[in-house]
Amino acid sequence: METFDAWYLREHDRMIATLALSTGDIELAVEGVDEACSRALERWKRISAMESPTGWVYRVAINHARRVARRRGMEQLVFRKQVPMPDLPAPAGEIWKLVASLSERQRQVVMLRHVAEMSENEIGTVLGISRGTVSSTLHDAHQRLGRLLGDENEL
Amino acid sequence: MSQLTRLSQALIDEPLAPRPSVEDLWTRSRRRHQRSRSIMAGLLVLIVIGTFSITRIDGASPSSQTLPTLNAQLASYFRAAGAVPNATLQAVGLPSNVALPTKITPSVPTVATNGVVSYVGAEYCPYCAIQRWALLVALSKFGSFTNLDSQILSSSTDVYPGLASWSFVGAKYSSTYFTFDPTELTSSTPNNSGGYQPLEKMSAAQQRAFNRYNPQGGLPFVDIGNHYVTLGASASPSVLEGLTLGDIGSDLSSASSPVAQAIDGTANYLIAALCTMVQGTTPSLCSASVIRLASKVLAIGVASSSEIPGVTTSPTQPPTNAPLSVWRAWSVKERAFLLHTAANFRSTNPACTVLKIAVTPNRYKKTTLGFPPGVTSWAISLVGKCSPGNIGKGLFKSP
Numbered sequence: 135m136e137t138f139d140a141w142y143l144r145e146h147d148r149m150i151a152t153l154a155l156s157t158g159d160i161e162l163a164v165e166g167v168d169e170a171c172s173r174a175l176e177r178w179k180r181i182s183a184m185e186s187p188t189g190w191v192y193r194v195a196i197n198h199a200r201r202v203a204r205r206r207g208m209e210q211l212v213f214r215k216q217v218p219m220p221d222l223p224a225p226a227g228e229i230w231k232l233v234a235s236l237s238e239r240q241r242q243v244v245m246l247r248h249v250a251e252m253s254e255n256e257i258g259t260v261l262g263i264s265r266g267t268v269s270s271t272l273h274d275a276h277q278r279l280g281r282l283l284g285d286e287n288e289l
Numbered sequence: 290m291s292q293l294t295r296l297s298q299a300l301i302d303e304p305l306a307p308r309p310s311v312e313d314l315w316t317r318s319r320r321r322h323q324r325s326r327s328i329m330a331g332l333l334v335l336i337v338i339g340t341f342s343i344t345r346i347d348g349a350s351p352s353s354q355t356l357p358t359l360n361a362q363l364a365s366y367f368r369a370a371g372a373v374p375n376a377t378l379q380a381v382g383l384p385s386n387v388a389l390p391t392k393i394t395p396s397v398p399t400v401a402t403n404g405v406v407s408y409v410g411a412e413y414c415p416y417c418a419i420q421r422w423a424l425l426v427a428l429s430k431f432g433s434f435t436n437l438d439s440q441i442l443s444s445s446t447d448v449y450p451g452l453a454s455w456s457f458v459g460a461k462y463s464s465t466y467f468t469f470d471p472t473e474l475t476s477s478t479p480n481n482s483g484g485y486q487p488l489e490k491m492s493a494a495q496q497r498a499f500n501r502y503n504p505q506g507g508l509p510f511v512d513i514g515n516h517y518v519t520l521g522a523s524a525s526p527s528v529l530e531g532l533t534l535g536d537i538g539s540d541l542s543s544a545s546s547p548v549a550q551a552i553d554g555t556a557n558y559l560i561a562a563l564c565t566m567v568q569g570t571t572p573s574l575c576s577a578s579v580i581r582l583a584s585k586v587l588a589i590g591v592a593s594s595s596e597i598p599g600v601t602t603s604p605t606q607p608p609t610n611a612p613l614s615v616w617r618a619w620s621v622k623e624r625a626f627l628l629h630t631a632a633n634f635r636s637t638n639p640a641c642t643v644l645k646i647a648v649t650p651n652r653y654k655k656t657t658l659g660f661p662p663g664v665t666s667w668a669i670s671l672v673g674k675c676s677p678g679n680i681g682k683g684l685f686k687s688p
Contacts, residue, residue: 142308146304146308147300147301147304148301150304150305150306151297151300151304151305154300154305155300160305160306163305163306164305164306168309168313168317169321171309171314172314173318175311175314175315176318204483205446205447208483208484226297226300228296229297244293248293248294248297249293249294249297249300251294279293
């Protein structure tokens with residue numbers, strides 16, 4: 135069984151990159167990933183026995199980031215708080231510009247596929263959707279990104 | 290490997306954020322459990338109070354004494370808040386960490402708002418929690434409240450979670466000077482759509498003033514007779530953290546306590562604004578030196594130099610990539626410095642007079658002039674007039 139430390143060392147930075155590029159917000163990504171990792175640490179014996187411990191952590195991180203974003207949105211609405219605009223350093227900024235026009239779901243699927251390097255089955259489990267939906271979402275996103283990149287086949 | 294994978298590999302080779310140690314993760318985990326336990330304890334208290342309420346309605350429970358006792362306790366806190374001695378208000382003065390009410394040019398029909406003090410807030414809102422206390426202290430100097438018997442806690446999941454306060458729902462206020470029209474828009478009970486259960490609706494007049502003077506819809510909103518408004522809390526709700534109603538009630542009469550500094554300091558400005566609404570015989574409090582000073586400050590929109598700590602040098606601007614906490618600290622110091630500067634400003638051109646000087650906030654949505662997004666920067670805005678022949682020579686430079 136892999137130790138938490140070894141898994142954490144390997145996966146942490148990739149998870150931050152995936153979530154940051156999905157949301158366009160590093161702060162949100164760090165909050166989501168750190169919270170999910172701390173929960174995984176508590177339950178590592180059970181999590182490590184799962185088919186995809188990383189998938190479980192992504193699922194928790196995405197849900198937590200979504201909750202925090204909702205709360206921030208509410209604060210912005212009610213307390214007139216400013217929510218920082220996405221301000222990712224290079225090359226994340228360039229990637230974000232490329233994918234910002236995708237829907238939130240498309241961005242999540244693309245990032246889980248190409249940054250987290252997950253299989254379509256794993257992505258389906260993380261996002262709670264079917265493999266078919268993952269495939270069609272990826273296909274649509276690739277078509278759109280292909281157009282944006284000027285090359286339909288390149289991704 | 291896709292192009293996207295190649296591009297993003299750089300983000301893994303040079304991580305976007307530092308990796309917390311495993312010990313940090315354990316600390317985070319422990320904090321989460323502490324928070325959960327606090328929320329559970331809060332829920333338990335609410336269930337117990339709810340049970341007492343139900344048994345009281347039934348009228349058959351031997352514990353039916355408990356609620357009247359609780360209400361009697363609540364009433365005592367409110368009496369304490371309503372009876373903050375004038376000497377305490379005088380001793381508190383006008384602290385620099387209290388925001389001033391803003392003078393407005395009435396631009397909504399005034400028939401329904403003249404002579405009316407209006408409050409729009411919500412029970413979940415931590416900023417409303419502190420503003421209610423200040424309103425209670427101030428309004429109690431001109432009249433009296435009854436039916437303030439609904440204790441609440443602000444949202445447990447928001448900033449400054451679980452602040453002790455009470456609701457204005459069902460409260461009555463009587464005064465010979467003006468009427469008080471409070472509206473609590475929602476409870477602190479979350480609903481399924483990510484918001485809170487609705488409670489009351491604004492009156493048409495309130496809604497007009499709210500839309501006109503508070504277009505961004507922040508809470509709480511206080512409209513003092515269509516002459517002054519406060520948007521949001523006038524002082525930081527952080528002073529209420531961890532305190533019970535009893536603690537707050539007793540701290541209000543201790544001038545040096547952070548609670549009194551924030552709440553009584555806010556009340557001093559509110560009282561000064563309320564004094565402008567009084568027709569006929571003015572209460573003696575309106576002639577107190579601290580209230581007269583507050584009135585002057587309200588008129589010019591800048592706090593008196595004697596009340597502002599002597600921040601005489603402009604703080605050094607942090608680098609753009611400095612942490613947000615460093616920028617926030619800078620923003621506080623910068624505001625204090627500019628307030629000090631504005632309060633002591635005199636035109637160097639004797640032919641010119643300063644009509645209005647104010648310190649105004651500004652926020653950028655993206656990095657501008659080295660200011661990162663979300664940071665409040667400050668500037669002095671100055672309106673003046675010069676005698677004929679001196680126009681254009683400015684207020685700062687001698688002719």
